[in-house]
Amino acid sequence: MDQDTNSEDESVGPSEDPSEDELPSLPPGLSDSEAVELLWQVRSQRRQASPDLPETVSKLTAPDGSLLYLVGTAHFSDSSKKDVAMTIRAVQPDVVVVELCQYRVSMLKMDEKTLLREAKDINLEKVQQAIKQNGVMSGLMQILLLKVSAHITEQLGMAPGGEFREAFKEAGRVPFCKFHLGDRPIPVTFKRAIAGLSLWQKARLAWGLCFLSDPISKEDVEKCKQKDLLEQTMLEMIGEFPALHQTIVAERDIYLTHTLRQATRCVEAPPDAQKVPAVVVGVVGIGHVPGIERNWDKELNIQEIMSVAPPSRFGWIFRKALKGALLGILGYACYRAGGGVGRVFLSLPAVQSLMDNLRPPPA
Numbered sequence: 001m002d003q004d005t006n007s008e009d010e011s012v013g014p015s016e017d018p019s020e021d022e023l024p025s026l027p028p029g030l031s032d033s034e035a036v037e038l039l040w041q042v043r044s045q046r047r048q049a050s051p052d053l054p055e056t057v058s059k060l061t062a063p064d065g066s067l068l069y070l071v072g073t074a075h076f077s078d079s080s081k082k083d084v085a086m087t088i089r090a091v092q093p094d095v096v097v098v099e100l101c102q103y104r105v106s107m108l109k110m111d112e113k114t115l116l117r118e119a120k121d122i123n124l125e126k127v128q129q130a131i132k133q134n135g136v137m138s139g140l141m142q143i144l145l146l147k148v149s150a151h152i153t154e155q156l157g158m159a160p161g162g163e164f165r166e167a168f169k170e171a172g173r174v175p176f177c178k179f180h181l182g183d184r185p186i187p188v189t190f191k192r193a194i195a196g197l198s199l200w201q202k203a204r205l206a207w208g209l210c211f212l213s214d215p216i217s218k219e220d221v222e223k224c225k226q227k228d229l230l231e232q233t234m235l236e237m238i239g240e241f242p243a244l245h246q247t248i249v250a251e252r253d254i255y256l257t258h259t260l261r262q263a264t265r266c267v268e269a270p271p272d273a274q275k276v277p278a279v280v281v282g283v284v285g286i287g288h289v290p291g292i293e294r295n296w297d298k299e300l301n302i303q304e305i306m307s308v309a310p311p312s313r314f315g316w317i318f319r320k321a322l323k324g325a326l327l328g329i330l331g332y333a334c335y336r337a338g339g340g341v342g343r344v345f346l347s348l349p350a351v352q353s354l355m356d357n358l359r360p361p362p363a
Helices: 032-046 078-091 112-120 124-134 136-156 162-171 186-195 199-210 218-223 227-240 242-263 286-295 313-337 339-346 349-357
Strands: 057-061 067-073 095-098 178-181 267-269 274-276 279-285
Touching: 057 286, 067 078, 067 242, 067 286, 078 162, 078 279, 095 162, 095 242, 162 178, 162 279, 178 242, 186 242, 242 279, 242 286, 279 286
Parallel strands: 067 279, 095 178, 095 279
Antiparallel strands: 057 067, 267 274
């Protein structure tokens, strides 16, 4: 998915050469083809052949010679924002791919203050939206994970996704650079994650997320960029919730590898549309970097990690019983309040729809 590459977010700081920060002004009177060729030359001059990049950047090569610079980031890190900006300015990519999907793209155009407020404000409307989008169990799990994000946000005073907003802004300063969303849609991830957990595992995970209160410092976040610490944390999670790791990490490693390889293909260079190797920057959480590197040269089956199993008969019965119990409680409250109130309540379209949904599906 291509996105508009203009952004108004704040910068992590100016480059050494201020002229490299913005697109150049074109002389008047140029034809479209001349303007395209001039901008292509400008980008070629800015692109460094052997850039000195941060240690969080890995370099991968596609069969056609195209290059991928993979930036591993911590999602609440100022230094990760600087790593992203430095990499994009140095290699002047044809494409920037970020670990976001269409359901999370709104964070690219929000400012830090708005994001901080949104992250801390988990209200009934957000709960209803999450349940409507992902189903009851997956929606509630999404809210619990939002609570974790809000906890980190409150501890650090920093909104998540700063490195993606930085990538969005810097991509808009590179001529002809496209901006792609590379992550699997979050409803698919949540539904597959919940389906892979037993009822006991769901309860344990929900309990742990509900009572998360450990203090977190910016130093702790920066330590997440150390691969040995990260691998240790991942191993602990694998031991406790192997199915969760499979869907949230391993499957998304495969999906991200697929979208990154799709982007890392030859591009057409003006003026004669000759095919030349592309340069791509990928911005992903550092926990995905080892998996992307392992999958880079493998044949991948994307279809099998995009399917969502239909709800079981037990799950359907459980949800309907829960709705029926809620309806009974509300009905009894209306009965206690008076018959007229009860009749008005039962005539509401939402209540009638709920009663219709309680009927079992046809065999």
